[in-house]
Amino acid sequence: MIRYDAFSLRLSSPLGTAAGRIEERRGFVVRVESDGHRGVGEAAPLPGWTESYDDCEAALSGAAGGSGVGNSAITDPIDRIDGTTPAARHGVELAWADARAQAAGKSLAAWLADGSPAESVPVNATVGDATVEATAEATRAAVEAGYEAVKLKVGAREPDADAARLRAARDAAGDGVALRADANGAWDRPTAERLIDLAADLGFAYVEQPRPASDLAGNAAVRGRGVDIAVDESVATAGVDATLAADAADVVVCKPMALGGPVRTCELARRASARGVDTVVTTTIDGVVARTGALHVAAALSDVRACGLATGGRLASDLASDPAPVDTGRMAVPAGPGLAGSFDPLR
Numbered sequence: 001m002i003r004y005d006a007f008s009l010r011l012s013s014p015l016g017t018a019a020g021r022i023e024e025r026r027g028f029v030v031r032v033e034s035d036g037h038r039g040v041g042e043a044a045p046l047p048g049w050t051e052s053y054d055d056c057e058a059a060l061s062g063a064a065g066g067s068g069v070g071n072s073a074i075t076d077p078i079d080r081i082d083g084t085t086p087a088a089r090h091g092v093e094l095a096w097a098d099a100r101a102q103a104a105g106k107s108l109a110a111w112l113a114d115g116s117p118a119e120s121v122p123v124n125a126t127v128g129d130a131t132v133e134a135t136a137e138a139t140r141a142a143v144e145a146g147y148e149a150v151k152l153k154v155g156a157r158e159p160d161a162d163a164a165r166l167r168a169a170r171d172a173a174g175d176g177v178a179l180r181a182d183a184n185g186a187w188d189r190p191t192a193e194r195l196i197d198l199a200a201d202l203g204f205a206y207v208e209q210p211r212p213a214s215d216l217a218g219n220a221a222v223r224g225r226g227v228d229i230a231v232d233e234s235v236a237t238a239g240v241d242a243t244l245a246a247d248a249a250d251v252v253v254c255k256p257m258a259l260g261g262p263v264r265t266c267e268l269a270r271r272a273s274a275r276g277v278d279t280v281v282t283t284t285i286d287g288v289v290a291r292t293g294a295l296h297v298a299a300a301l302s303d304v305r306a307c308g309l310a311t312g313g314r315l316a317s318d319l320a321s322d323p324a325p326v327d328t329g330r331m332a333v334p335a336g337p338g339l340a341g342s343f344d345p346l347r
């Protein structure tokens, strides 16, 4: 049995990026029943990253029409959703994995992990595009709240302005904090080189997607300048294998919503680890079901750096109460079976 119900969540704190402002998230809560266990998932398409809302709904409708979710293997319904609709696949795969982990009496993280999962995951604060002063203020507030990693969205304004923001963030954060800058593919080669060199001087931990997603060689070419390069859009569009083959990154950013689900994300992240490439797991500013799923994925993996999961605070309202609020820059993984959120009233 698969059911899906539409939702729409407004952001109280919209996220400004080089690729536009995210102000609202629409999607579907997905419910499956497998061997008497009720699993919950979430399909929240984000155009530019996944299929459109309409294509997501069509894929869910196709999956729901079939015979039901299998028991020990990913069967029919999930397989009927192809790689062109990763958010729909994520919703069904997450719900199925939640039910199977419950059946195994394990947390989703333990069910996904090779060995013992982490009990908590360090997370970064996310600072959207903003003025120099507002960037410094948001960075200071994040450090005061206990975050040891802060990611700045860059690439939406002139390079000089972003350069001033990088400096202001380092001044506000002090030395011990891991700073990151995410250009969402907006920079041309000279701008990328200039701002990457500045980020290296300022001791940033990495620069994310400096060059466009499809330009794997362009991202590879700006590695080795004294700061790590992470890719995100490249992983979502070209795939992990092509990214690794092109030596395009020191770090791969994995968004379960854009990669088609928690199981698939773990497989891809392990392939990166095997090549010595670290992983960061992030949301696409998801509701609580997908956010909690991404937390379990992060906890199941080794070689993860602070993850981009601290995004629930941007939502004006959520699908259900949060089983894993951020505390002092970390999120504790709920320990009960499956996703382990009561997610009242969703289950």
Ligand SMILES: O=C(O)CCC(=O)c1ccccc1C(=O)O
Pocket: 022, 049, 124, 125, 126, 151, 182, 184, 232, 282, 283, 284, 285, 307, 308, 309, 311
């Ligand atoms: O990684 C984070 O800190 C939060 C997630 C985030 O930045 C994001 C959210 C939605 C869409 C794209 C992105 C991105 O990392 O580029």
Ligand SMILES: [Mg+2]
Pocket: 182, 184, 208, 209, 232, 233, 253
């Ligand atoms: Mg990114």
